[in-house]
Amino acid sequence: EAGVAQSPRYKIIEKRQSVAFWCNPISGHATLYWYQQILGQGPKLLIQFQNNGVVDDSQLPKDRFSAERLKGVDSTLKIQPAKLEDSAVYLCASSLDLGGSGETQYFGPGTRLLVL
């Protein structure tokens, strides 16, 4: 079974530029998550989709971050404009069913972003 795919794996940009990350979840997984992991911290949930609807985006900085999952499969996360403090690893995860807290989330390899 193929895992969660993410691209790019690494990205270096200057502040105020824009950047986009792509995620393809495990086939058949209804729920998709984007996390931000700053160095020395645990992953923090940014947004959760169930199929193509948003379940939770309470911690997404909506003035600069946006995400979409148009066909209920793959997803993109965008930052525009980027700030220095956005330097982090952006993780995508997926789970099979409704995204309940008891479900196992399967993580991708992450995209490491450095903002200069």
Place this chain on the structure above:
Amino acid sequence: AQSVSQHNHHVILSEAASLELGCNYSYGGTVNLFWYVQYPGQHLQLLLKYFSGDPLVKGIKGFEAEFIKSKFSFNLRKPSVQWSDTAEYFCAGGATNKLIFGTGTLLAVQP
């Protein structure tokens, strides 16, 4: 506010030593608890999880964790570590659909 805390940021052990990594959570009511591991160069993967039933949960690679409700704890244990257990370990909890992670514990096992 809901939170998960891990007491040890760095742990260094020799092979065959016993391991216990602390995790405490602050939730009211029902909570689901997880331990994830990230081996060097690999992605996060599930070690074990608890959501009901027997409070002693066994996971992959000989790991286990015990849910102690009275102490709000879910400590990870392994009786004898191996060099291949070198990794970062994350405790996580969720009472709703949101998973909250601890800050992680970096374990280095010396051969």
